[in-house]
Amino acid sequence: MSGFNQATVGGLSYIDLFIIFSYVVGVVLIGVYYGKYIKSASDFFLAGRALPFWAIGMSIVVSDIGGTDFLYVGGASYTYGISAANFDWMGSMPAMIIAAFIFMPYYWRAGVYTVPEFLGRRYNAAVQVIHASIWGSITLVGLAIIFFGTAKFLNIILGWNYWLGVSVTVVAVGLYTFSGGLTAVVMTDVIQMIIMFVGGLSLSALSLWEVGGWHALKDKVLAMGPQYADHFTILRPMSADNPYPWAGIVFGLGIVLAMAYFSGNQAIVQRVFGARSEWDAKGGMLFGGLLKFFVPLMVALPGLCAVVLVPGMEKGDNAVPAMIRLLLPAGIRGLTFSALVASFLSSADTSLSAASTIWTTDLYGRLHQLIKGRYPGEKHNLYVGRTFTVIFVIGAALASKQLEEQKSIYNFMQSLFSMIQGPIFAILLLGIMWKRINQWGGLAGLVLGLTCSYVLFHVDGLFPAEDPFLFVAWWSFVFSLAVTVVVSLLTPADPEEKTRGMVFGQVMRDGKIQRVLAQRVE
Amino acid sequence: MANASNIVTTVFGPPLKAVLEPVNHFLAVHYLPWSTLCAMALFAGAVVWVWTLKKEYVNVDAPRQGFWFDLRVWTVLCLLPHVVVYLYFAKWS
Numbered sequence: 181m182s183g184f185n186q187a188t189v190g191g192l193s194y195i196d197l198f199i200i201f202s203y204v205v206g207v208v209l210i211g212v213y214y215g216k217y218i219k220s221a222s223d224f225f226l227a228g229r230a231l232p233f234w235a236i237g238m239s240i241v242v243s244d245i246g247g248t249d250f251l252y253v254g255g256a257s258y259t260y261g262i263s264a265a266n267f268d269w270m271g272s273m274p275a276m277i278i279a280a281f282i283f284m285p286y287y288w289r290a291g292v293y294t295v296p297e298f299l300g301r302r303y304n305a306a307v308q309v310i311h312a313s314i315w316g317s318i319t320l321v322g323l324a325i326i327f328f329g330t331a332k333f334l335n336i337i338l339g340w341n342y343w344l345g346v347s348v349t350v351v352a353v354g355l356y357t358f359s360g361g362l363t364a365v366v367m368t369d370v371i372q373m374i375i376m377f378v379g380g381l382s383l384s385a386l387s388l389w390e391v392g393g394w395h396a397l398k399d400k401v402l403a404m405g406p407q408y409a410d411h412f413t414i415l416r417p418m419s420a421d422n423p424y425p426w427a428g429i430v431f432g433l434g435i436v437l438a439m440a441y442f443s444g445n446q447a448i449v450q451r452v453f454g455a456r457s458e459w460d461a462k463g464g465m466l467f468g469g470l471l472k473f474f475v476p477l478m479v480a481l482p483g484l485c486a487v488v489l490v491p492g493m494e495k496g497d498n499a500v501p502a503m504i505r506l507l508l509p510a511g512i513r514g515l516t517f518s519a520l521v522a523s524f525l526s527s528a529d530t531s532l533s534a535a536s537t538i539w540t541t542d543l544y545g546r547l548h549q550l551i552k553g554r555y556p557g558e559k560h561n562l563y564v565g566r567t568f569t570v571i572f573v574i575g576a577a578l579a580s581k582q583l584e585e586q587k588s589i590y591n592f593m594q595s596l597f598s599m600i601q602g603p604i605f606a607i608l609l610l611g612i613m614w615k616r617i618n619q620w621g622g623l624a625g626l627v628l629g630l631t632c633s634y635v636l637f638h639v640d641g642l643f644p645a646e647d648p649f650l651f652v653a654w655w656s657f658v659f660s661l662a663v664t665v666v667v668s669l670l671t672p673a674d675p676e677e678k679t680r681g682m683v684f685g686q687v688m689r690d691g692k693i694q695r696v697l698a699q700r701v702e
Numbered sequence: 703m704a705n706a707s708n709i710v711t712t713v714f715g716p717p718l719k720a721v722l723e724p725v726n727h728f729l730a731v732h733y734l735p736w737s738t739l740c741a742m743a744l745f746a747g748a749v750v751w752v753w754t755l756k757k758e759y760v761n762v763d764a765p766r767q768g769f770w771f772d773l774r775v776w777t778v779l780c781l782l783p784h785v786v787v788y789l790y791f792a793k794w795s
Contacts, residue, residue, distance in 0.1 A: 262791055270741065273784045277748045277777055281755060285762075414791035415737040418730040426737035427729040434744050457763035462773055470780040473787075635718075638710045642722050644730065655722075 192338075196514030203518040207371060207525065208352050211364035231366055231454045236464025239369035239451050241471040242376060242523070243530035250380075250479055250520055251329075254503075255496030256423075257476075257483030261401075261411030263424045264483070265476035269414075270429055272472035275438035280465035282684060283443040286612055288458050289681070295444050295608070296542040302611040302682050303622035305546060310626060312542035314600055315446055319535040323528060323576040325593055328583045330524040346577045353528045354573040358566055362454050365529045372522035373471075379512075379519030380478025383500075386507045387485035400488045408487070418644045428643075428650030436657045437598060437650070440605035447534035532576075536568040544568075598649035599637060602657030603629025610664050615683045621668030629660030738792040745785050752777045 192200075231239075245268075256264035287298055296315065300308030331345035340348075391397045401408050410416055415426040442448055442465070455461035479500075486499035489506060493499060504516050544564055548556045556564065607625045610617045633656040636642060643651040680686065752760065752774050764771045 265787075269784050269787060270744075273781050274744050274748045277752060277781070280773075281752060281760065285759075412791060413793045414788060415741060415793070417733045418726065425729075426733060426740075430737065430740045430744065434741070457765075459761060459763040459765070459773070462760070463776065466773060466776045466780050470783075473780075473783045635710055635714050638707045639715045639718055640711060642715075642718055644726055 192513065192517070193510040195510050196517065197338075199511065199514030200518050200521060203375065204348075204352055204521065204525075207368045207522075208355055210371065211368045211529075212355060214361075214364040214367060217363060229454055230363075230456045231451065231460065231464070232456060233460040233463035233467055235366050235370055236451045236455055236460065237467030237471060238373040239366040240448055240464065240468035241475070242369045242373040242526045243447060243451070244468075244472070245376070245475055245479070245523055249475075250500055250523055251333075251497050253476075253479045254483035254486075254500035255498070257480035258486050258493065258496035258499040260416075260423065261408070262414055262476075262480065262484065263410070263416050263429075265480045266414065266424060266429045266433060268472050268475040268479070270434045271438040271441075273469040274434055275442045276465045276469035276472075278439055279442040280462040282612060283449075283608070284452050284461045284465060285458055286682070286684070287449065287453060288455070288461050294538055294541050295446055295449055296538060299608070299611070299622070300542070300546075302679075303607070304619040307607070307619070307622050307626055308542055309546060310623075311604060312538050312546075314604075314630075316535055316538040316543060318596055318600065319447065319531050319538065320572060320576055321596065322593065323531040323535060323572065324580040325583060326524060326528045326531060327577050327580040330521075330528070331580070333520065333524065342581065346580060349524070349528060350573050350577045353525055353532060354569065358569050358573075361565075362450060362533055365526075365533050366451060366454070368529065369526050372519075372526045375515065375522050376519040377474065377478065379516035381474070382512055383504060383508065383516055384478050384481040384485075387482045387489070387503055390507060391485050391488050397485060397488060401484065404487065404491070411484070411487070421646075423645060423647060425645055425650075428645060428648075428654070432598075432650030432652075432654040436602050436605055436653045440601035440608075440653075440657075441597075444601075444604050444608050445534075446538055447530045450534055450537060532569060532573055535572050536565050539568050539572075540565040594647070594649045595637065598653040599633040599656070600630065602633060602653045602655070603660040606657050606660035607664055610661065611682070612684050615679050615685075616673055617664060617668045618671060618674045620671045621664040621666075624667040625660040625664030628663045629656050632656045632659040735792075735794050738788065738794065741788050742785070745781055745788070749778055749781055 249267075253264050253267065287295070294312070296308045296312035299311050327346050327349055330349045331340075331342045334340045334345035334348070335342065338345075388394060388397065391400065398412055401411050415429060416422050416424055418425040418427060452461045452464060455464060482503045483496070483499045486493070486503050490499065490502050493502065504513060508516055540561055545555050545561070548554075603626050606629060607617075607622045610625070611622060633652055636648070636652045636655055642648065645651065755774075757772070757774070760773050761767075761771065764773075769775060
């Protein structure tokens with residue numbers, strides 16, 4: 181038994197390795213098992229519309245917290261304190277409430293597969309294709325980033341070379357996403373969330389225990405010097421040396437980035453489309469918001485404790501892995517590393533599933549309609565969706581190595597997201613809230629909004645932050661709102677039939693429209 | 703690529719700075735207590751808004767009627783921990 185506990189590569193014992201491998205094999209087998217329920221494109225992309233609220237909530241959370249969050253949010257807490265938790269606190273519940281009670285009922289009642297499809301109905305084909313191309317491409321970049329992160333992580337803990345790490349991830353994720361579609365993704369997410377919470381909260385509890393409790397942690401960190409004075413301040417002042425200034429957090433993150441993420445991100449919204457009822461769709465969002473509250477407790481708290489336990493680290497991103505090695509006994513350490521592997525796998529399966537859905541329904545579907553005059557059938561879509569899954573998983577894996585040249589992958593991804601989220605959220609919000617907004621307003625708001633984001637990013641010194649992504653998101657959102665409204669008012673309104681059943685007030689109050697929508701969904 | 707960036711900075715830099723600098727200054731001097739109040743307003747606004755919606759709209763398709771299946775109650779319960787942490791970690795002066 182002592183041999184079984186011996187340290188191997190990366191300080192892990194055989195029992196840790198056994199737990200990690202058992203976990204990965206188990207998840208793949210469960211995912212493949214759900215493949216027998218896939219009979220149509222609806223089963224593959226929307227889990228046959230049978231998901232209960234608890235599975236949706238858990239899947240949203242586990243898809244949202246990638247392995248990168250474990251490393252980078254833990255690292256940001258180490259360097260900047262509790263303000264790093266804003267991304268899970270300010271960046272969740274208000275946005276998830278708005279998504280649950282405005283956006284989800286609309287998507288649900290319109291019976292659409294994807295957000296671009298909804299935009300296509302509300303505005304026009306150009307808006308749908310631009311949105312789908314941007315999201316489809318960014319999701320693929322995200323997938324490559326996840327493969328890169330996973331390979332690096334497996335290199336650290338198991339000593340595997342880059343391509344072995346990528347290959348194992350590709351086979352595991354590709355196999356169950358290919359065979360089981362959204363059902364497999366959600367059900368494996370549920371298991372991954374439980375593992376992540378057990379592993380993450382164990383690490384937090386042990387970290388706090390080691391430091392001597394919450395009050396001791398505060399006293400010890402604050403006594404370490406003036407640079408730690410704001411480590412327990414959640415909203416920090418506006419200054420150039422602070423990456424999370426309060427106005428950027430409240431307006432850029434709370435109002436724009438988070439709402440755009442939970443209302444317009446295909447990867448998140450797809451789970452809600454698969455709900456068994458509208459109540460489950462809304463409840464899943466709210467339940468996910470409650471679970472999100474606990475994320476900083478298992479991600480940011482160990483980072484804060486590391487300030488006391490492993491002070492003077494050059495890179496904060498190494499804080500969480502260092503804490504795992506320092507505090508956790510064999511077995512629990514394997515479980516916690518499994519939690520990290522879980523977070524990487526869940527992010528990868530989410531991106532893969534979302535990318536194949538958008539490329540199949542919004543880009544390939546539109547092209548098919550253009551050439552043959554009709555959308556492809558269910559069986560055809562299922563075949564195309566699976567083909568895209570295989571192409572993307574291999575393509576993203578091959579492209580992932582190029583990311584090594586990026587100085588900071590996390591910042592690169594944040595910048596990409598913040599450039600597109602503001603304009604997309606502006607036209608999504610206005611399209612649902614105001615009937616007078618027309619297709620030309622939507623198109624102008626999207627295109628000029630994206631241009632505005634580009635300009636804001638490339639003019640130096642506009643904002644009091646080294647990386648201005650929070651401010652870019654806010655101001656590009658405001659600009660897109662203005663452009664969409666002005667262009668809509670200057671051009672003729674869309675015909676009544678086009679906007680019927682697509683606007684919030686109608687669905688809330690008009691029983692006749694509600695019946696028409698219900699028939700459309702059926 | 704560097705040329706494109708220079709052109710963008712030359713053309714758009716001065717007008718954008720003229721608009722954004724006063725806003726940045728205003729937000730910097732109104733850090734306390736407005737940062738916490740804005741955050742609280744976002745949380746409270748979301749709850750109040752949900753309670754203004756029709757109960758039938760919020761709870762359509764609910765498996766059962768009753769207090770614990772009312773999503774308006776869920777909203778309050780799910781948001782409450784967030785409000786508590788923002789008040790706990792707030793800086794007022």
